[in-house]
Amino acid sequence: MYVYHGGLNFFQHAVDEAFVIVIPGDFAPNDPICGYWQWTKDPISGWGRKNNPEQSVIKTSLQEPHGNLRIGFVLGDYTFDAVIGRSNLQVTMSNATRDKVSGINYLELSYSDETKIPSSRIYTAKFTWDDNTSEEMLTVVVPDEFLDEQPVCAYFQRTKEGDGEDSKERDSVVTRFAEGSSEENREVHASFTSNDGRTWDIRTEPANRLRITGMRVPGGDPTSVPLALIVRYDVGTDGGIFRVRDLLYMLGFHETSVEMLYYDLEPQNGPRICGNGQQAPTAKRFKRNSLNCSKVYSQETGWVPEQIHKNLTAGVNLTILIPSGSGGCINDNIRGILFAGCHESQTSVKVNDMDPWTLAIRGGRREVQVE
Secondary structure, eight states, X not given: OEEEEEEEEETBTEEEEEEEEEESSOSSTTOEXXXXXXXXXXXXXXXXXXXXXXXXXEEEEEEOTTSOEEEEEEETTEXXXXXXXXSEEEEEEEOTTSSOBOOOEEEEEEEXXXXXXXXXXXXXEEEXXXXXXXXXXXXXXXXXXXXXXXXXXXXXXXSBOTTSOBOOOEEEEEEEBOTTOEEXXXXXXXXXXXXXXXXXXXXXXXTTEXXXXXXXXXXXXXXXXXXXXXXXXXXXXXXXXXXXXXHHHHTTOOGGGEEEEEOOBOOTTSOOBOOSSOBOOOHHHHHHHGGGOSEEEESOOSSHHHHHHHHOOTTXXXXXXXXXXXXXXXXXXXXXXXXXXXXXXXXXXXXXXXXXXXXXXXXXXXXXXXX
């Protein structure tokens, strides 16, 4: 297996964007190959900062007279020609009509092992950690298993420098999982530490999804990656939870940062069912997953605030959004938790020229700290 990491330039569509190529097996024809990059400006839609994960197979493989190996492959609508060096990959990219051909993009060999039978797992997402890394593409490569001391690689690009200037600095993390990784009901909880001392906490879910649930810096408090959790226990008919989800999307939350736990089917003589591939809103899962979120929308409010407060880390602020009919069972004086209650469709009421849901999602009107 081989993982290469560098920058991609392809006219105005990709301007020094992070570029990861993964070869899970070897360089022979029909061996799999994967490419991951972020468009500066999508050639089709024109949208900016769009993740572009692609997978295919190697089409051609030729040993050149001077010893280097040259491979050809197609990812999506683009053709790539690459020369394999001792510790790098030199790649050119062209469109389908070959009237646009990039210069040489240089990628460094970041990770390799002796595996020739593909067994890796690769995840991509939008990643936000702080003001200097916002909505950037994150690529996580797990060459083997989520087990203690097994390798893991993570790649992302910074949005800004510390002084606020635009940045194209790329970070790569090649390390091993820490002790204490666990798996329960196909959910993996694991962590790893990068060279700069930051500890990443991750969780996998069904449907091949991975979440970065937190990050800790040396000597500092844990920093939560912005996440939102939407919970519904009863089978609803009003579509309210989906309106809340769509509002989060409009306010800048990426789809991989919004988690929904709900039932949507209730057979007459059987238990409730999750019919859309989502996870069930069990109390155990809510208690665990909500502690990683900065925004929680819940229609089960009797035990929620007290349970969260018992486990809330010092310095963490949490906003909980509730339906208007649930306010009677909420204690609004729990330290560290800000409640915002309003019907999902109540857009005629304004607070500071903003509807209450938008105000709550963007931070509310006051800061609350847990001591």
